[in-house]
Amino acid sequence: MIDLKKAQQLILDATPVLGRESVPILDALNRVLVEDITAVQDLPAADISAVDGYAVCHGSLTGASPSHPASLRIIGEAPAGKPCRSTVGTGEAVRIMTGGLLPKGADTIVKIEHTTESGNTVTCNTDPGTGAGIRFKGDSLKKGDVVLHAGDTVHSLEIGSLACLRRAYVTVHRKPLVAIVSTGDEISDFHEPPALDKAMCSNLYALAAQVLETHATPLCLGTVPDDLEAQKNVLSEAMRADVIITSGGTSRGKYDLIHKAFASLGLETRFSSIFVKPGKPTIFGTIGKTLVFGLPGNPSATMLSFEQFIRPALLRMMGHLNGSDASPAKSNGNSRNDPFAQIDSFNRALGGNKAHLRPSQVPLGNIRTGNGRPLGRQTPCHDIQTDQLKVAAH
């Protein structure tokens, strides 16, 4: 039997970072870049206007002021996206909009606020200095600049950046496929008739939802009875996944067969018991490159174990190696990411301390560490190094 911290470390040590795939940028949302993203051209690609105004040769208005304005002849217009083909000479101006391409001959832009237009003439009452009002080629980015880095997570801002850089597709770590199996003679699914001695396979759906919340891909393989051959068959089918999660049958009772089923498939067991409650009979090992988690059937233990053990592994697989995202237990008050707040509300939703989703469920108020100390929300638990299970105080 090992402690929580050691268990978490053993899991991460055995967890590979998955390979790459190229996806359309919107499909890269919440995923991690495999590659640095570099600018393939300067940004802007040419000298353009930063303001609405008039493009001129600076020599045309040197020393202009309200008392000595410069009058220039308007020879054309350069809206954004519609370049002016004329060349600006001394005494001439081209009307230009923000983003408009700087016309040939011009080296300065006077803001519209400092001008008066009348007929074909614009009067400028200021000398803004050579180069004013221009965003020069490469001002924002030079060709070859690294804009995003391998390891960055893609959110909406990164998608904007990628689109800006003309990246329609981008290479990210692939998502793990996570096979989920619920075991036990007493477990039934939606299609089976209700019976007094049967309980719904709620863990199957809760785990699938947790996998989806982690942005990985669930592969729901349904329920399987306490029958060794049946368990071996479904696990063989599950072997094509990157991760296998089972719930139930992890104790050492007469009807707890999952140990044998795992062994028959060649499980290299890393641990089969953890010094925490609930969640003590948790199995972890590998079969080839597939991570295998045997979770106890108790719904609270199952969901907490997912947060403590499996979510960090899935995040690592997807390239989330650093930062708070990889923490198994967050304390930022965001209940979506806080398994303890989740379990608390789960319990409340099902009737408070009396809540039992399945026969074996331990009331959450009784959750204790291995040394028997009851746990409360005040226990800090900031990162994966924690050695304590933290739960909502009742």
Added chain:
Amino acid sequence: MIDLKKAQQLILDATPVLGRESVPILDALNRVLVEDITAVQDLPAADISAVDGYAVCHGSLTGASPSHPASLRIIGEAPAGKPCRSTVGTGEAVRIMTGGLLPKGADTIVKIEHTTESGNTVTCNTDPGTGAGIRFKGDSLKKGDVVLHAGDTVHSLEIGSLACLRRAYVTVHRKPLVAIVSTGDEISDFHEPPALDKAMCSNLYALAAQVLETHATPLCLGTVPDDLEAQKNVLSEAMRADVIITSGGTSRGKYDLIHKAFASLGLETRFSSIFVKPGKPTIFGTIGKTLVFGLPGNPSATMLSFEQFIRPALLRMMGHLNGSDASPAKSNGNSRNDPFAQIDSFNRALGGNKAHLRPSQVPLGNIRTGNGRPLGRQTPCHDIQTDQLKVAAH
């Protein structure tokens, strides 16, 4: 021109809560229940064992102790999901596992820890009292109990609860369909050849990602030039959506046509200018039941405006009426939900203060409130009542 707070209120006042649809529970993730969810039967549905042990008649071991143990004959076994059909009489016991159905005749379960089994006999060294070790029918939930409420958001815990209650499908508010159009002669998409005077329609993809991050459905309608007929045509196509977002063309320049295009479709304008910078030329109105947002083309303004104006509206449409989720600006340090942290990293990704994704982009360090005061991260901005734009300090 109105202030930010008034603008946000006008939007929410015009925003309907969308109707219902029935979806498989895993598709309900992050969505809001339209209906209360009640237990259709007691949970547990029958008296079952809460422990591993022996089911007995209490009279068989009244007063038992280590010095005066009671010996009982084992007449059968009741694993979870495999009921024992025998009736337990005085002097008899049935081996029972956690979750096993209480056999007829039994009224007490002795934990395995307080017994010794030998041959067909179990010796009990304690009297746990009548009813010990049993989870009685309805202990957790009574038929008719409300387990989840209309308005609750569905996360993994709620999915576990729904499955437990045999709800394969559940009724939630439908997701808004959000049409997105990027306007401007200078705007091009991936399939168009790069040109010196063109900029990619990065807003189109950034907005689609923001819609996805809000768990709504984007309908990307691409780019449209500064041409009134073309804009009217694409907006007509967009009318089947619940929300239309355009970017660009909202100023009052010669080539800013979106006002006219909106007017031709009968836009009931609620406001067309806000006392903030960037984001001042933001249009909001309705055409029938469709909400219409005309955002400026500046990428920072576009993304910030989405967070300030559109995300709260989408959340309200999906039934997220209460709580912090509806806040346009969170300050919990979670950058995924904090538009200002996002904009900060956006800016960093594109070269710091010099960042310009499109010609008109205002450097973020210059973002100010309408009264010209520069804004810093220290400005609190906790809810939709805020009247200040908050940005990362540079």
